[in-house]
Structures are given as structure tokens and as C-alpha cells.
Amino acid sequence: MKPYQQIQITECGEPLVEIPLEKFAVESPHPYQLLGAPYQGRSPYHLRQGVLNRLLQAQTYLQQSHPQWRIQIFDAYRPIAVQRFMVDYAFSLVLQAEGLTVEQLSPDRQQALWQQVYQIWAIPSTDPKTPPPHSTGAAVDITLVDAAGMTVNMGSPIDEMSARSQPDYFANSADPVExxxxxxxxxxxxxxxxxxxxxxxxxxxxxxFGDQMWAWLSDRPVAQYGGIV
Known part of the structure; x- marks a missing residue:
């Protein structure tokens, strides 16, 4: 169990709503749809209403300093089936990078590789007390698009399982590009x-905003968004 999963959830009942894609930049088709993730014909672009409202506010703040830039939504609400699919996919990537198969792994080595996956991916838990953040409709993966419509280079791609994913990885670099x-x-x-x-x-x-991780990071005793099936 991760620390944020100890936070109590008091579900507020706010609806999951479709994101108005014309207001943001998005990848189409969705990156996980291209991999075969099971969205069952539903749009992958959904968030809780209050989260969507705040995301629109964030884009307004962005455009105050960078006119015509937009937030690019990479991923939003993630059904448990999609979470499970992506966790398994990430594990297969780790195996591929190591040049291994599952049959070659000792129990300890397999556990170590799963821990590597779970540094980035949440366990696809169906326990209502420990939902994956994206399965609450309260988490969103985003980057930025510039005035020319080009995705801004952030130094590493979304979902990369490496130290470069750390927010402050480049903070002390002397390299001007970094x-x-x-x-x-x-x-x-x-x-x-x-x-x-x-x-x-x-x-x-x-x-x-509003999930267990948000509550934990902002020192609040209760989360307002739980998992959505």
C-alpha cells in the first residue's frame, strides 16, 4: 500500500463527464487505444466535472503568459480494465528491455520487476478503499502544446519508467537545453x-484534484473522489 492509499474516501457523487476536446489539444487516436486497451467503445477522454472545470482554469492561466499555447491531454479517466491492461503492457516492456521471459524469472526477480512497474503505474485494485488515481476520474496526464501546435519537449516522454520522469530531474543541470x-x-x-x-x-x-493522492499531498484528511467502475 502506498502512503496516499491510507486516506479515507468520502465519495461526493460528482459525475464523470466527457472532456470537450475542442478546448484542449489531444492525441487522436488515444495512445492506449492504439495499443489495444479495452475502452469498450467509450471515449477515453472523461474527468469529474470539478476536475474538468479546474483544468479549463489552468489553461486560462497558461494563456495569460503564453497566448495560444494549450494543455495537451494525454490521459484522463482510466477504467480498471484499462489500468490492468497498461500495467501488464508496462511489465512486458520491462521484460523486453531485460531480454527476459516470464519463465526465466525467479520469484524474487519477478517481484523486483513488478516493483519497477509500480514506480509509475498504480496497482489495478478493485478495492473501493484503494482505487488507482486515474480510475477515480480525478487524475490527468498532460503536457503542453505551443502556438504552432507542436508538443513542447519536456525532456522525457510521458510514462517513461526512468529517473527522467522525476519532476525536478533537470533542476540542477548546467546544460541550457536541460x-x-x-x-x-x-x-x-x-x-x-x-x-x-x-x-x-x-x-x-x-x-x-480531489483523489487520495491530492488529499495526501495537500494534507487533507479525506478524499472526495473514489473509484468509478
Whole structure:
């Protein structure tokens, strides 16, 4: 169990709503749909209403300093079936990188590889007390798009399982390009914090409002969004 999962959830009942895609930049088709994730014909672009409202506010804050820039939504609400699919996919990538098969793994080695996966991916738990953040409709993975419509380089791709995913990875770099990566990550954080989100400690792209992680990071005793089946 991760520390934030000890936070109590008092579900507020706020609806999950479809994101108006014309207001943001998005990848189409959705990256996980391309991999075969089981969305069962539903749009992958949903959030809780209050989370969506704050995301729109964050984009307004962004455009105050960077006119015509937009937030690009990479991922939002994630059904448990999709969470399970992506966790298994991430594990297969780790195996591939190691040049191994499951049959070659000792129990200890297999456990170590799963721990590597769970540094980025939440366990696809069906326990209502420990929902994956994205399965609450309160978490969103995002980056930025510039005025020319180009995705801004943040120094590492979303979902990368490496130290570069750490938000402050480039903070102390003397390389001017890497300092620019850090400044862009800071810009993303600044607009999202202003809209009352919190950022995942280990992922520059992951922000949430109202879920257990948000409550834990903002020192609140209760989360308002639980898992949605």
C-alpha cells in the first residue's frame, strides 16, 4: 500500500463527464487505444466535472503568459480494465528491455520487476478503499502544446519508467537545453497548482484534484473522489 492509499474516501457523487476536446489539444487516436486497451467503445477522454472545470482554469492561466499555447491531454479517466491492461503492457516492456521471459524469472526477480512497474503505474485494485488515481476520474496526464501546435519537449516522454520522469530531474543541470526542460515543467506545475491541482511526486505529467493522492499531498484528511467502475 502506498502512503496516499491510507486516506479515507468520502465519495461526493460528482459525475464523470466527457472532456470537450475542442478546448484542449489531444492525441487522436488515444495512445492506449492504439495499443489495444479495452475502452469498450467509450471515449477515453472523461474527468469529474470539478476536475474538468479546474483544468479549463489552468489553461486560462497558461494563456495569460503564453497566448495560444494549450494543455495537451494525454490521459484522463482510466477504467480498471484499462489500468490492468497498461500495467501488464508496462511489465512486458520491462521484460523486453531485460531480454527476459516470464519463465526465466525467479520469484524474487519477478517481484523486483513488478516493483519497477509500480514506480509509475498504480496497482489495478478493485478495492473501493484503494482505487488507482486515474480510475477515480480525478487524475490527468498532460503536457503542453505551443502556438504552432507542436508538443513542447519536456525532456522525457510521458510514462517513461526512468529517473527522467522525476519532476525536478533537470533542476540542477548546467546544460541550457536541460534547464529549458525544467522551466517548462515548472510552467506546467505553476498553472496546475494555481488551479488547485497537486502533482505526483514522481511524474512531471501527472496531476490530480480531489483523489487520495491530492488529499495526501495537500494534507487533507479525506478524499472526495473514489473509484468509478
Amino acid at each position: 534547464q529549458e526542460y525544467h522551466e517548462r515543467r515548472q510552467l506546467l506545475q505553476d498553472i496546475m497548482l494555481k488551479a488547485e491541482f497537486t502533482r505526483h511526486p514522481g511524474e512531471w505529467w501527472h496531476f490530480s
